[in-house]
Amino acid sequence: MSLDWNALYRFAQRILIIYELELKVIRMDARIVSYRRGKRTQYTNQYIVTIDGVTDKAETAKHVGKKVVWKTPAGNEVAGKITNTHGNRGALLARFERGLPGQVLGSMVNIE
DSSP states (O other): OOOOHHHHHHHHHHHHHHHHHHHOOOOEEEEEEEEEEOSSOEEEEEEEEEETTOOSHHHHHTTTTOEEEEEOTTSOEEEEEEEEEETTTTEEEEEESSOOOGGGTTOEEEEO
8 A cells, every 4th residue: 555645744734734823822912991890990900901993892792801911111921811702892801810900091902
């Protein structure tokens, strides 16, 4: 029995391409807009985040559950998680284990 090495090679290439596509991490830039808050209460570990160019709730629902990373000026990374959508215009709620400093409002974060 002889093996068709060309067919086997093409099959292996297809598997590698699929594997690379699944492992590819896509980073998106987003901006922290505000704390999640009520009339008298502000939750300092929960933030409203907007993604540039995303303006509807259906597109933002795809990002729920993804990781959010904020880089400190010292170069450290603080990670959080997208927990829910916020409103109808494409905002997201992000939760961090501990609160971030107030200077983070208006700064950029990465969504992975």
